[in-house]
Amino acid sequence: MNALWAEELSRLVDAEPVDPEVVADALESPETRLLFVGFLRLRAAVREDRYGPSVAFHDRMGRTLQAAERQSTDRRVVLRLVAALIVTALLTGLGVESWRRWRDDRPPRPNRVLRFDASEWTSNTTRSGS
């Protein structure tokens, strides 16, 4: 087989620039025509080969990615809840402490009110100057 013809036909199949005279000469040979047809079948086979990830793979990956995303979302929610709880606890503590201080600074509400009777109270008031 003429190697030049085979190479030229391979280029033709690959849609590369070729010398038409050389291709014409190559196609005159029956052996070379068979080679050319073989090239075309191989190209067709390659073009039809649509290999990619299977549906099961897609499903599995989808579930994995969704789980990871949900886990990340859950973690953010938990962190926000913890932060909110800490802030609430701090505010509650401050409020309770303020209330306790306020309460300690205030006299208790009397359950009963008594008064000194006149007989129980003596005044020794004087007039004095300054």
Place this chain on the structure above:
Amino acid sequence: MSINRWIAVLSFLALLATATASPSVQPDPAQPAVTQMVLRVLVTPDTGPTREVASSNVALAIGQSGSTMFATSADLCGRGIGGAGATDHIGSPRHVWTVRFTLNAAEIDRIAVDVDVERQDDGLGGARRTLRQLILTEGAPHILDFVESSGRTCGQASAVLEVSAVAIESPALSRRLLNYDLWLTQRDGTGREWTRREARTAEQGERVDFRFQPLMWSTTMLMPSLGIDLTIDERVSGSIRGRLRADGQLELSLATSRRLGHGNGWTGSEGGTKVFTARAGEAVSVELPRMGGRSLALSAAGTPALLDYQELFKSHTTAVVLVVSPLPDGTNR
């Protein structure tokens, strides 16, 4: 040893023997004694301070009577105190007192007792008898009688007989501690309130003092029309005695006094004692009477003016708010 020294030694031994002599009381096991009546004798020498020389105690239940005696020689040198026979060694002429107590009521700081005093002075005719119906504050003395020495053989000038009453604490409660939370509150007509606080802890029946931080008042704030810019100092102090009863109620005696002043001038003092009962932890407000008194002050122009405290504080209400809480048994002070 001279005869005079023998007499002095015998008198001293007799005094020792009689100083703790039991007075005459009819025991009543059904009713425990709640009050101890104390007869004290104080002697003032020609020189030196007055001092107590003899005392006798009579423990009484409510309604119970008991008596004690005191005798002294005319020169006040020989003395005997206690029950019958305790005064026999005092030779004539002498003064003899027989004091009979009858306990009518015993509340905190209000002990009602009849005191029947019979005095016999040798050479001065028959006995003199007086009956007094007393209401005594715990521990406060009441003078019963006074006698002057008729000679100066041992340097004694006079003697005073006084009586006082002391509560006998229940053994189950005698060691209890009471916590006193005291508030001074003063509110004006608009409802604005000023407060001071003191806390005390004392044993059952023990009187404990308190003194609030002063309240300071500006005359400009109290009465702008007065045209005087002064700071009035209000000071409230007092003492409290509490007693936990077996039924859980508390008997309380609150003594309070108040002074008002500015600069170096004060209105004098006013005060009183309130006796009441309360539950443990109950907040009781005891309102003080309206303020009174006047004092002279100088206006900004140098004109003298009269500060009328009743007018200045006419819308104010002053009170002591008290909460008493018995501490648990075994609490350390």
